[in-house]
Amino acid sequence: MNTKDDDAIHVSRQPVILLGMHRSGTSLVARVLDELGLFQGHELQEDHESTYFLGVNETLLKRAGASWDNPGVFRDFLKHPEALAHTVRCLRDDLSSGRQISGYMGTAWLLQHRTLAKLDKPWGWKDPRTVFTLPLWLRLFPGAWLVYISRNGVDVAASLRVREVKELARRVKEYPKKAKQLSSHSMLERGGFKGSARCLTLEGAFSLWEEYVAEAEAALAAAANERLVVNYEQFLADPKGQLPALAKFCGLDAKPDAVERAAGGVNPGRANAFLEDPELNAFYQKVRGNAWMRRYGYDVLEKV
Secondary structure, X not given: OOOHHHHOOOOXXXXXXXXXXXXXXXXXXXXXXXXXXXXXXXXXXXXXXXXXXXXXXXXXXXXXXOEOOEHHHHHHHHOOHHHHHHHHHHHHXXXXXXXXXXXXXXXXXXXXXXXXXXXXXXXXXEOOOHHHHHHHHHHHOXXXXXXXXXXXXXXXXXXXXXXXXXXXXXXXXXXXXXXXXXXXXXXXXXXXXXXXXXXXXXXXHHHHHHHHHHHHHHHHHHOXXXXXXXXXXXXXXXXXXXXXXXXXXXXXXXXXXXXXXXXXXXXXXXXXXXXXXXXXXXXXXXXXXXXXHHHOXXXXXXXX
16 A cells, blocks of 8 residues: 555646635636636636546545535545545546546647646646545645635525525426426436535525535645635735735736736625625624634624
């Protein structure tokens, strides 16, 4: 069995790993870094998540009996050295294989560089699940640069609930049409609820934010890696002021005009949006004394 030192993949550049809870502004930060030259994968989802690393993280969680909205079980897996070492070995073999990593690099980059180890430009990925799988990735990339994005838990919870409620409404609306269609699959499979029941409520979604934040803080405390913490609300307030330092940290040579263009797509109105909603404001009053809300300074906000 490989030792920890043997696990490391020798690469020309260590990756930039973007960390943060779902709906915490990770997509925004990933998008502007993409515009400034950070390669995050040949195939990206609309939320700028690398389909390759997302797929790997989903597989890691699933094989340990966890999921993105019930990730805590993964901690049990991390406590077993042999299971952890075996999984890291599998990941190392996959990432060292041009065939396996082609989904991330794309054909052109793969033909040029052959392997991930020879990728000679700033690269990395964004996937919130990495908050829980980070110990594995740091075994493979011990010098990785970490960017952690934090956002007010009430806005995170509200965004998650909106997404899940919309998905449920869509399935309910489409049910009559699907019921008339002939299929060998059951109606439960074709038209039943599918999503995060936990995030159908503000309380459930907020508790998931707490879980991710606690895990991220613990992971950062345990790692010796260089890191940069980005507060979502502060970033929205001054993107042009914060982008140069963020770009430099990620190894990007961002010109002033490029920073200007990237910052132009940032909407400052998304900061603390809950203050404009009576229901969310009432929920905020219930949770503002939460330890993590206090930790990030979200306990002192007032509508102006």
